[in-house]
Amino acid sequence: MKYKLVLVMMMMVSLVFAQGKQQAYIKKYKDVAIREMKLYGIPASITLAQGILESGSGESYLATKANNHFGIKCHTDWDGKRVYHDDDKKNECFRSYKDPDESFKDHSLFLKNRSRYAFLFEESPTDYKAWAKGLKKAGYATNPKYPKLLIDLIERYELHKYDLNGYNANPHGEEKEIAVALINVSTNGVKYIEVGEGESLESISLKTQVKMKRLLKYNDLSWDAKVSEGQRLYTQPKRKKAARDFNYHKVEAGEDMHSISQKFGIRLEYLYKRNNMKVGEQPRVGTTLYLR
Numbered sequence: 001m002k003y004k005l006v007l008v009m010m011m012m013v014s015l016v017f018a019q020g021k022q023q024a025y026i027k028k029y030k031d032v033a034i035r036e037m038k039l040y041g042i043p044a045s046i047t048l049a050q051g052i053l054e055s056g057s058g059e060s061y062l063a064t065k066a067n068n069h070f071g072i073k074c075h076t077d078w079d080g081k082r083v084y085h086d087d088d089k090k091n092e093c094f095r096s097y098k099d100p101d102e103s104f105k106d107h108s109l110f111l112k113n114r115s116r117y118a119f120l121f122e123e124s125p126t127d128y129k130a131w132a133k134g135l136k137k138a139g140y141a142t143n144p145k146y147p148k149l150l151i152d153l154i155e156r157y158e159l160h161k162y163d164l165n166g167y168n169a170n171p172h173g174e175e176k177e178i179a180v181a182l183i184n185v186s187t188n189g190v191k192y193i194e195v196g197e198g199e200s201l202e203s204i205s206l207k208t209q210v211k212m213k214r215l216l217k218y219n220d221l222s223w224d225a226k227v228s229e230g231q232r233l234y235t236q237p238k239r240k241k242a243a244r245d246f247n248y249h250k251v252e253a254g255e256d257m258h259s260i261s262q263k264f265g266i267r268l269e270y271l272y273k274r275n276n277m278k279v280g281e282q283p284r285v286g287t288t289l290y291l292r
Contacts (some may be wrong), residue, residue: 021057026157028058032104034162040108041121041202041212045128045159046135047107049150050115066096070107088142098134112202118223122213127165128154131209186234188243189264208211210235220258220268232262240270242291251287262292 026048033044033051054071054168054247055217062068066083074093076083081096097103111117116138123130132154134148143149154160185191193208204227205212216223218234227233242249242264257277272279274290283289 002037021059022052022153023157025052025055025057026159029100029104032101036104036108037125037163038203038206039185039200040112041125041205042108042111043125043128043131043160044162045154046131046150047104048162049128050107050135051104052153053149062094063100066094067100067103068094068097069100070110072103072106072110089270100265110274111246121202122211124209124211126160128160128163135285160284170174180222186232186265187246188239190234190238190265191236192232192265195229195233196225197229201225201227201228201233204233206236220261234262234265237264238267240267241274242266244292247290247292249291251285251289253285256282260289266291 008258018284027049028072029048030044033047035048035130036042037044051058054060055069058069062071062085064081065085066081068083071087072095073087074095082093084091084124085094085196090151095103095106111120117134117140120131120134123134129147129151130223132150135141135150136144136146140146166235178188179264184194186192193204195204199207201212201215201221204210205215208215210218215221215235216225218237238261249264255263257271258261258268260266261271269279271289271291274292275283277283
């Protein structure tokens with residue numbers, strides 16, 4: 001009986017000790033995770049939970065030896081420093097970083113730049129359950145319990161509150177008010193937002209709460225598109241034709257079919273159709289285009 005009691009007490013002490021390490025890890029890296037969420041749209045809660053799990057709260061061999069907090073292997077595209085460690089196979093190659101911050105950044109780029117994870121960025125950045133399940137589906141980890149392990153950590157420490165901070169808001173719903181305040185309405189009655197300094201498609205998706213897939217579709221953009229300050233991005237579908245006061249438009253220097261479709265809130269495919277042009281064809285300066 002005494003032996004069982006001692007064993008239970010030892011287990012409790014071990015659990016408390018482990019939780020203390022996890023809480024310390026969260027405190028140390030939460031701001032980094034929030035920063036990465038703002039830049040790339042990956043939930044801060046997911047980044048933190050993965051970091052805890054993959055690095056043993058920052059105390060694993062890879063974390064201490066190579067500052068590798070996410071267990072990312074070398075793969076063929078890695079030309080940086082590396083370390084070797086037994087994992088699924090003996091002596092596997094893992095990426096080595098100068099500091100943990102670089103590891104967090106590479107984790108974001110690793111997910112963002114690989115096509116097998118692209119579907120994740122169509123999910124809401126506050127839907128940590130969808131992201132946890134999606135990571136397993138995409139093959140990030142082989143453990144069948146991986147989604148549950150992530151979700152348990154997120155809910156135990158309420159890491160989802162940092163996802164709301166990724167909106168530059170607080171957990172009380174102000175992110176919606178902020179997003180609404182930034183919305184403009186075009187002459188065609190379509191809502192849009194202007195790109196601010198240093199913003200990306202990912203940060204705008206977060207700020208406006210419009211999924212990346214829809215944001216790209218609304219603006220006739222591809223996944224690898226870049227945006228610049230002052231550029232107009234629609235947050236809802238453009239229309240088939242321009243407003244009544246805009247029947248024609250004479251093409252000016254520097255304009256192309258896409259910029260004109262954005263200017264007047266017309267879907268690019270319909271702008272081509274109205275002018276009997278092939279997709280990809282560009283008009284000459286001075287050409288008159290039909291907008292209705």
